[in-house]
Amino acid sequence: MALLEVIGLTKRFGDRTVLKGIDFSLEEGDTKVIMGPSGCGKSTLLRCLNRLIEPDGGQILFRSEDVTRADTDVRLLRQRIGFVFQQFALYRHLTALENVTLALRKLKGMSSRDADAKALLELRRMDMEEHRAKYPAQLSGGQKQRVAIARALAMDPAVLFFDEPTSALDPEMSREVVALINRLRYEGVTMLCVTHDVSLARYVTAQVIFMDAGEIRAEDEPERLLSGHHDPRIREFFGNLGHADA
Amino acid sequence: MIPESVNSSAIWVMPMLELLGFWRDLVAYGPQLVEGLRKTLVLAGSVSVSGLLGGILVFGLTLSQQPAVRRITEAWVSFFIGMPLLVLLFLVYYGLPQWGIRLSPFAVAFWGFTLNVSAYNARYLATAYRSLDAAELEAAHAQGFGASQIFLWIILPQVLRLSVPALTNQVILNLKDSSIAFLIQYTEFFAQVQELAAQNFRFFQAYVLAGLVYLALVSVIVLAARRLEARIILPGLER
Ligand SMILES: Nc1ncnc2c1ncn2[C@@H]1O[C@H](COP(=O)(O)OP(=O)(O)OP(=O)(O)O)[C@@H](O)[C@H]1O
Numbered sequence: 106m107a108l109l110e111v112i113g114l115t116k117r118f119g120d121r122t123v124l125k126g127i128d129f130s131l132e133e134g135d136t137k138v139i140m141g142p143s144g145c146g147k148s149t150l151l152r153c154l155n156r157l158i159e160p161d162g163g164q165i166l167f168r169s170e171d172v173t174r175a176d177t178d179v180r181l182l183r184q185r186i187g188f189v190f191q192q193f194a195l196y197r198h199l200t201a202l203e204n205v206t207l208a209l210r211k212l213k214g215m216s217s218r219d220a221d222a223k224a225l226l227e228l229r230r231m232d233m234e235e236h237r238a239k240y241p242a243q244l245s246g247g248q249k250q251r252v253a254i255a256r257a258l259a260m261d262p263a264v265l266f267f268d269e270p271t272s273a274l275d276p277e278m279s280r281e282v283v284a285l286i287n288r289l290r291y292e293g294v295t296m297l298c299v300t301h302d303v304s305l306a307r308y309v310t311a312q313v314i315f316m317d318a319g320e321i322r323a324e325d326e327p328e329r330l331l332s333g334h335h336d337p338r339i340r341e342f343f344g345n346l347g348h349a350d351a
Numbered sequence: 352m353i354p355e356s357v358n359s360s361a362i363w364v365m366p367m368l369e370l371l372g373f374w375r376d377l378v379a380y381g382p383q384l385v386e387g388l389r390k391t392l393v394l395a396g397s398v399s400v401s402g403l404l405g406g407i408l409v410f411g412l413t414l415s416q417q418p419a420v421r422r423i424t425e426a427w428v429s430f431f432i433g434m435p436l437l438v439l440l441f442l443v444y445y446g447l448p449q450w451g452i453r454l455s456p457f458a459v460a461f462w463g464f465t466l467n468v469s470a471y472n473a474r475y476l477a478t479a480y481r482s483l484d485a486a487e488l489e490a491a492h493a494q495g496f497g498a499s500q501i502f503l504w505i506i507l508p509q510v511l512r513l514s515v516p517a518l519t520n521q522v523i524l525n526l527k528d529s530s531i532a533f534l535i536q537y538t539e540f541f542a543q544v545q546e547l548a549a550q551n552f553r554f555f556q557a558y559v560l561a562g563l564v565y566l567a568l569v570s571v572i573v574l575a576a577r578r579l580e581a582r583i584i585l586p587g588l589e590r
């Protein structure tokens with residue numbers, strides 16, 4: 106069954122159409138990677154899906170329920186979508202543990218004890234348990250991103266969104282986070298991941314959605330897109346990335 | 352040798368007598384001074400609390416989703432920052448009775464200071480808010496927090512921390528500025544010092560005494576503020 110089905114999604118900023126009718130679906134337990142040139146609308150798409158940005162047209166079916174309707178409980182929808190950002194976006198005034206427990210206590214109404222237990226479990230899963238008492242400023246970029254993933258997972262979301270989770274990390278930490286995402290994939294976590302990182306798409310071997318200028322230009326296996334694609338735009342894009350990688 | 356020692360003792364005798372006389376007046380006038388000091392502390396203390404709470408409230412309103420609320424709040428803040436406190440106090444204390452509204456000196460001072468101080472505190476908090484990480488706030492929305500929850504759990508703990516130096520500075524200003532309340536018949540410490548000086552014409556000594564007392568109180572606030580800052584600083588962000 107499709108967890109997420111997006112039909113003809115459009116978004117304009119002023120007179121600029123940033124999303125020109127996006128169609129795709131994401132199955133339960135599946136992972137898809139979204140790639141495409143800077144400014145093509147990837148972040149806007151993710152933010153429309155949890156309505157951080159209001160889409161102008163089209164439909165988003167979340168477990169068959171249209172969540173673009175005006176009477177949708179947007180906050181409940183967001184609680185079911187874990188969001189991991191490029192810049193980690195941890196709450197600076199809270200420890201790693203508190204970053205994870207805040208939503209458990211305030212949104213799920215868990216007691217401090219239950220929230221702590223759940224948060225420790227998620228931190229352990231991310232190999233961050235020993236850093237639970239540290240503040241974000243005391244953590245490395247890779248550690249921050251792992252806390253951010255633990256924070257998202259703790260809410261038991263139906264799906265995890267990533268917006269360039271490795272772009273702010275050095276190559277080594279980036280590999281660590283990619284390995285983590287891959288592990289989550291094998292644990293059956295449903296994920297949608299925007300990235301510029303070809304190695305992420307390759308390693309996680311997820312279906313890749315290629316976006317260009319507000320449209321989905323292709324959706325295929327990474328290997329089929331990465332070399333010698335018949336579409337010159339796609340060849341050009343991955344060719345450039347390939348050179349940048351080397 | 353002898354004339355010199357006579358000379359030097361003569362130099363010392365007069366000021367000693369002077370000081371003794373001032374000391375005698377001080378003891379005699381002590382209860383009024385203590386009462387004045389109490390009223391100073393009551394005014395400065397209460398407006399520091401109400402000004403902080405008011406400042407948080409006004410700051411919260413400047414973040415409202417309603418553009419009209421935001422604009423009105425901004426105008427409110429600008430008005431009370433622009434309006435000299437003394438003019439405000441005079442307007443209410445000497446102006447309103449013309450329309451039959453008579454308030455006690457304390458009530459006028461309390462509300463005048465509260466409006467003024469909360470406007471300033473709201474500005475300090477708003478300045479700190481601008482240095483927050485927008486991504487953090489977006490993450491909070493993405494987690495499903497509502498606006499008031501984000502204000503309470505994410506914004507307020509951070510802006511209060513960042514504003515501690517400005518907010519404690521404001522407490523010092525409250526203490527010092529409370530002396531202008533004597534101009535609307537609130538008999539706080541400085542008003543009593545004036546009384547004392549007017550009785551014995553030892554103005555110099557009286558004002559030195561007033562200065563020293565304010566200085567001592569300010570030092571207490573400064574020390575308390577330092578301890579507070581040290582306690583709330585976030586690990587990894589120390590300078
Ligand atoms: N709030 C906004 N107001 C106006 N224009 C916006 C807004 N947000 C994004 N845009 C524009 O929409 C387009 C798509 O932006 P978006 O951030 O979705 O691109 P992206 O694919 O995520 O790019 P990148 O790879 O650089 O992150 C860009 O041209 C951007 O300038």
Ligand SMILES: [Mg+2]
Pocket residue numbers: 147148149268
């Ligand atoms: Mg982006």
